Amino acid sequence: MTLTPQYYGTEIETDEVTVVVATRNRADRLIETFPHHRARTILVDNASDTPQPLFPGVDVVRLPANMGAAARNVGVQRARTPYVAFADDDSYWTPGSLARAAALMREHPRAALLAAKVLVGESGRVDPVSREMAASPLGTPVGAAGPSVLGFLACSIIVRRDAFLAAGGFEPRLFVYGEEALLAMDLAAAGHELSYVDELVVRHLPLPSGRDNGARARVETRNRVLTAMLRRPMPVVRRTLAGAWRENPGGARDALRQAGWAWRQRRALPPQVEEDLRRLS
Incomplete structure (x- = not known):
């Protein structure tokens, strides 16, 4: 099945960012969210059991086995832009956020990771994790893009590609759920800044049920x-x-x-x- 996204390839905000989307067995959700990506996009299929939709002009990587969160590493390695934003198959960055994130990365050379505000569901309620990051007790260092954080939601971050790869990306043996903490520690240990930026916004549209x-x-x-x-x-x-x-x-x-x-x-x-x-x- 080949689909033509609503505006993929016609309203690219920035050529400095690649969006990496990891997916598995969620074709219906991809059809809904994928047209919203406003940058070059790499779709990493985590060994889906059923055929996934094809999007013209999109780089698709089909993995032979489910790698969990480490599938994102494959997308980052394949990217050729200085910054990489992550999205899940049920999320996307809102208009203007990717271009603004790239500008902030240029303005803050010590930043290896920026975490966006996440709005959940059709109602757009603020994710509690975003509220916690906005009120981080670590405060905002002089010259940083926002409050310092040592955790994040993977579907709502943009990273400096070379810093991400040097840190090793997501640990494959952790697979999924809570995999973000180790990467945050390792980026911080390398001397990078990790900041929450409230003006960057990601929409997250999780399915109401289906997870154990x-x-x-x-x-x-x-x-x-x-x-x-x-x-x-x-x-x-x-x-x-x-x-x-x-x-x-x-x-x-x-x-x-x-x-x-x-x-x-x-x-x-x-x-x-x-x-x-x-x-x-």
Whole structure:
């Protein structure tokens, strides 16, 4: 099935940004959101079970296996622009936001990541995570684009391509759910700024049902423990694991089963980044 998006390729806002969209088995949602992308777009198909729609002029990468969040890494590697914005198959950046984000990246050379405000559903309610980032206790450093953050929603960020790749992108073994925390730590550890910018806006149109929240909670718990093992001091690891045992024993057990690679890849964060994480918690 080939579709012609409403204005793809005719109202490109900026040639400095590539939008990377990861998708799997959500053709109906793609048909709704994809025409809204106003920059060169790379669609990474995470081994969908059914044929996905084709969009003329769009670079489509069909993966042989589901890579989860790491599918975005493939799109970033393929991009040739200095900045890359992420979108899920149920989200898009509102008109003007990509061009403004590119301008802010030029104005703030220390910024490796800008997080946009997320408006959820047809009503456009502000996502609670956006409210938290806007009120970040880390404040706004002198010369930064906005409040400092050490977390984000992956569908609402633009990154500096070279900084993202140098940091290793999204860790494949975390797969999905909570994968953002490790990347945020690693970008900050490399000395980059991560900022929330309220004037950048992303629309998120999640389906009202269809996800297994129990399974998601288990994976999120696993990833929270593994991320602590990878980067945080041992007292934090012990507290995180203890909390996981209380809240989601299955997720805690999953983390312990995969702890070997986490310990082998473990490295400490710079003191300032660790202090900022303590302030946020």
